[in-house]
Amino acid sequence: MATPIRRSDRRVSPVFLGILAVMAVTGWAVWDGYGASAGFAVFLFVTSAWVVSLCLHEYAHARTALHGGDISVGAKGYLTLNPLKYTHALLSIVLPVVFVIMGGIGLPGGAVFIERNRIRGRWKHSLISAAGPLANALFAVVCTAPFWLHALDGVPLVFRYALGFLALLQITAAILNFLPVPGLDGYGVIEPWLSYGVKRQIEPYAPYGLFAVFVVLWIPEVNDVFFGAVHHLMQALGVSELESYCGRELYQFWRSPDEYVCGPVG
Template identity: 75%
Template structure:
């Protein structure tokens, strides 16, 4: 009888996550109604809070799949509460991905929830646990782009349309990057169970540097250009015009405009 309340507590949605959702809802309303005096600030708050919500759902998907896969310690770690402060590396999971968005408009994935892999039986289960996170980003991207590919944009304000397009861009980049078979990313986690023990041992030392290597490559102009050409092609296939995503990115990164404001 004493374990049921504890289990309920482990799975109760965190007030921290609900607060982030509230910021997303209020700022989204401000973008829709043009209520805020600064269009860019409203878009910034809406997209950033929605991006953090998607990061929480990404990690929740990993944790929930691991729970059903056999790791019954997930609940006690707080991963099922959607509280980003419970992650093993809150800096990597939340702070750095947000900074990457602010700096370059790139939805770079973070990490991670600690899963006791020894409790998981079967290679398919291990692969599914790793795939669950980026598949959440795919689902989020489909939701953001639904008004575009459903041709349901009548009455949607231009700023809100642009914010959705930019948020979709972040989700597509996060999904694509996460699926890369690079050590430290979910794509490698999908294929790792199928590699030989010797191959895994050889790759293991490089895992902490995989994310940094991807980020470094994206700062190379030629690589960045080709990467975003692919991203915009995917968005175009989902009915999102390049100009909508570019406008959303411009509104989001509103701070250059502040320095250009004439001084009295």
């Protein structure tokens, strides 16, 4: 029998609060403008905000599982938003950050261990899997609020670019996570509705699902369709492709910025 949820199991971790503080300070630096250091400030702001969103993604899984019947998530530390408590910190935090730095794409995380045997009902299992990418989608809506609310007056251009790129990361993470591929949350949504025999046949391929997705994304035609869908959603939220592109240019401050497209931002 799992121990009841204690108040300390729900207390927000100092680690997460520290990451939030970095996001707030660097967000202020981006807003205030730091001349030639604008790119570095954008890098720190977007990276810390991305880690915050990854923590919220995992928290959403755990919180939904708690309400579904798995009270063991409290003792595992999943409700504290501490990224160091994940069963696979490499998959949930390190690799997603590395992929953002390398290519500017939101790699799906997903490394909280849910004791599924404690949960009754297929809808609950599906909702637990959907909760993570839904958190990314909500984060994207919040990031783009100044755009779709038409409240950009007074928002510095660099900060607008940073928000655009951060929103793009959330959209890509949400879409990739919702793919019905073994090992991703999208498959977790439909898995409870599959027959036992089908699940047994698919199970051996689960560890390779994410790798297969990224191999397929290297196909130019597939890549064009994928990012076409991403930018369509971004435009629906009021963010132009130019704004997210310039945000990525600033984020990768070690490269020469495309000032011809984005203009001087220092």
